[in-house]
Amino acid sequence: MDMNPLLLLTLLMLWSSGLQAEVKHNSTEFVRLVGGASRCAGILEVKIGEWRPVEGLHWALKEAAVACEQLDCGSALAIKDRQSSYTPVWRIPLDVVGNGSPLTEFASSAISGYTLDLTCSDSVRLLNGTSLCSGRLEVNYNQSNQSKQSWTSVCEADFDQQDAEVVCRELGCGPPSTLQGALYGDVGAPVWSKEFQCEGHESALLDCRSSNSTRSSCSPGKAVGLTCSEPIRLVGGASRCAGTLEMNLGEWRPVAGDNWALREAAVACKQLDCGSALAIEHRKSSDRPVWRIQYDFVQSGSPLTELVISVNSSSTLDLTCSDSVRLLNGPSLCSGRLEINYNQSNQSKQSWTSVCEDHFDQQDAEVVCRELGCGPPSALQGALYGDVGAPVWSKEFQCEGHESTLLDCRSSSSTRNSCSPGKAVGLTCSEPIRLVGGASRCAGTLEAKIGEWRPVGGYDWALREAAVACKQLDCGSALAIEHRKSSDRPVWRIQTDFVRSGFPLREYVISVNSSSTVDLTCSDSVRLLNGPSLCSGRLEVNYNQSNQSKQSWTSVCEADFDQQDAEVVCRELGCGPPSALQGALYGDVGAPVWSKEFQCEGHESTLLDCRSSNSTRNSCSPGKAVGLTCSEPIRLVGGASHCAGTLEMKLGEWRPVHTMARTLKEPAAFCKHLDCGSDVSVKKRESSNTPVWIHRLFCEPSYFSMMGCLQSPTIISESFTPGSVLELTCSGKQGAGAGQMGE
Structure with a gap:
């Protein structure tokens, strides 16, 4: 008999969904732990046709908790992957373990020498919490029945702090921090019927004595919710922190x-x-x-x-x-809402409180920033990083500025019990990075402080990483980068893929020994912001260079800036001639605005060397802040036209370019930037003993960003010789990037 294909497909889908539902409802029939002291401990196995161990490579406690739940056991206590002889196993991808599906659903057959030992609690568990050490408490009152476990909530009236201490310890967690009814949801009957009477030393909750009286119900909102602290600690140091x-x-x-x-x-x-x-x-x-x-x-x-x-x-x-102060909710480790620990002597429970703006001034801020290993304070304002209710520190700080910690400062005798809304201290400290040994605060060897000052070993840094450091130093645009070799010594290393994350540099450093350090030169007078390359952006001028601790940057009004001024800026920043000058091209900005008209003649070395008008202005019309695009310093020399020859770029000085590119993508981008089309043929010319710039491999070139990928050859070795430089012949037509790579 022929069957309608559509009907057959429908029947198959119904059968499949029914089978999946059966698997979900009866997951304990397909998952088990074997060889342990109880049904909730042992080697994890699943059944898909046959029982096999689960490969346990890279499983963590988070994945173990999923298996414990599907086994109808309690909370996950321990996990251990065992090495044995190679055997058939079921492999379950880690990224699907926690999606709620049965473990059997995504298992595949494999051969492995790793299996998995799990230990789950068989008597208590915490459900619906934010971690494995928090949730609504349930107790298994039917442990003797291997085929059917019976879990029940506990009523708040039958459970106290000593009971909580036993549960937290039983689950391998730290001491209890919160105990409250319905903290993690409420639940109906059944409810544990007797009051626990733990003394606090018991190993398990069910080892505790219980009352003779029983209860059959629990008022709504009274099911025990418990938060235990995490089982982590610091040992061998001068304090608990x-x-x-x-x-x-x-x-x-x-x-x-x-x-x-x-x-x-x-x-x-x-x-x-x-x-x-x-x-x-x-x-x-x-x-x-x-x-x-x-x-x-x-x-x-x-x-x-x-x-x-x-x-x-x-x-x-x-x-x-720190064991006494912290900054919360800020964009970096050196910024946030200030909190103070007023209960340091109590090892088991710390008590943190906000500080009212009326009780805290600039000298107090200097002490906090120094205590946290940060630079001087740059912003101090109430509710800058959120407000907070009581408790609030009750006394006024009276620091003199030289103290090592905030709690070393004197404080007032009078106290306050409240703080007006919007007055919780928000503090921004500058980042502890600096340039040393250069001609100005914006030039020299890059150093960062994490406990101690060390040079930064950015062995694979190029100019665009330097630009991030210049910005965080509150300097101008990046002008040059040089990698120096010295004897091997401790340095802070920051990998390039972290530098451009937007976070402060020191948050990504790791301690290594290296012979390579980084020398940077940033402009200390002008910068271009928010542009797509290092040679474009909204122009800002530093009108407070003499103040080392606080720079003051201001925009420039379009009416006070012309083509000759633009030529000076582009040359000062190591870029090519200006190609676009327009108000608000890269965003507008409010006051302050540079107050005088620039009157450059075009030959000056820096913008601030130019004459300026006597008259001043206090404001600038919207949409008139100078946006500037300079061309990239790229050229082809020695060829028949400006679209052919040896590729050179300027980073302080003109040098030929060596690239390790194996495709035409990078060379074609250079042609496009020179307005010579994107069809290109490439030859490599031998040129030993010639100083070169290396165009970093995998640094995506585009129409705008070329010089950002340049590196000094000393990143490879002091004796590096490229062997060849690039000669390009561009088509002169806007093409699709076709061409050939020759030797």
Whole structure:
């Protein structure tokens, strides 16, 4: 009998959805733990036709919690991947483990030498919380029935702080921090019927005594919600907020945070309920079992303990966090709403409070910025980074400015109990980076401070990374970068892919030994902002160069600036001649505005060398702030026309360009920029002992951004010789980038 294909497809879909529903409702029939002390401990296996172990490579506690839930067990306690002989396993991709589907749904057959040991609680669990150590408490009152577990909520009236301490310890978490009815949702019957009477020393909640009386119901909003602190600590330091970072997942071990920088350390300091991150150090020791957390997971917002995997390593982490002050909700580690710890003596519970603007001044701010390892304060304002209610620090600080910490300062005798809305202190400190040994504050060897000042080893930096540093130094546009070689020494290294993230440089440094340091030259008088390249943007002039601690940048009004002025600026910034000059081309800006008309003759070295008018202006019409585009300093020399010859670029001086490009994409972009079309043929000309600029591989060239990709050859070695430079012949027509790469 023939069957309608559409009807057959419908029946298959219904059968499939029914099968999936059956799997979800009966997931315990397809998932099990074997070889452990209880049904909730052992090697994880799933059944897809046959029972096999699950490959456990890179599983963390977060994934283990999903398996414990599908096993109808309690909270995840420990995870360990075991090495054995190669055997058939089921492999489950980590990125689908937490999506709510049964583990069997995405398993594939594989051969592996890694299996997975899990330990889940078989008596208590926390549900619907923000972490594995928080949630609505449930107790299993039917442990003896292997085939059907029975979980019940607990009524707030039957549960106290000592009971909470036992539960938190049983789940491998830290001490309880919050205990409240319906904190993580309420639930109906059944409810645990007796009052727990723990003394606090018990290993498990069900080891505690309980009352003789029973209850059959619980008032709405009274189901116990519990938050335990995370099981992380710092050991061996001068305070609870300094030392080697350790975590407890069944046992305490050090953390190996490969590539952790200060930004990751800040996450750990926050979860430790300490203040701002001050320093991080990677220590080497003998190879031993550690917990590893990859730095790209740290910023996920999940508790650190949920992201660790077990490995052997010789690297551990030493952190130093402030134990007295912190800045919250700011865009960097050196900015935020100020909070003070007024309960340092209580190791188990810290108490943080905001500070009222009326009780805090510039000298107080200088002490806080220095205490946090930041530069001088640049902004102090109420509610700059959000406001907050009570409690508020009750006394006025009276710092003299020389103190090491804010709590070393004298304070007033009078007290206040409240603070007006919008008055919680918001503070911005400058970043602790500097240029030393140069002719001005905007030139020299780049150094950063994390505990101590060190040079920055940016071995793969080009001019566009230098531009980020110049901006964070509150200098002008980047003019030059040079990589210097010296003896091997401790430096701070910042990888190029982090530099342009928009975050402060020091938050991404790691400690290494290197012989390479970076010398930068930034303009100290003019800069171009918000443009698509280093040679374009809204023009700003520094009218306060004499003040080393605070620079003052201002826009220029279009009516006070002409083509000759533009030529001087472009030359001062190491760019080619101006190609576009227009008000608000790269955004407009309000006051302040440069008050006089520039009267350059065109030969001056810098804009501030030019004469200016005697008359002044106090404002500029909207849409009239100078936007300037200079051409990139690129040329072809020695050819039959300006569209043929040896490719040269200028970064302080003109040099031929060496590129490791293996396609025509980069050379075609140079032709397009020279207005010579995009069809190109390339020849490599031998040119030993000629100083060159290296055009960095994988640095995307475009019509606008060429010089940003230039590097000095000393990044490779002092004796680097390119062997060949590029000779281009551009078509002179706007083409599609076709051509040939020759030798």
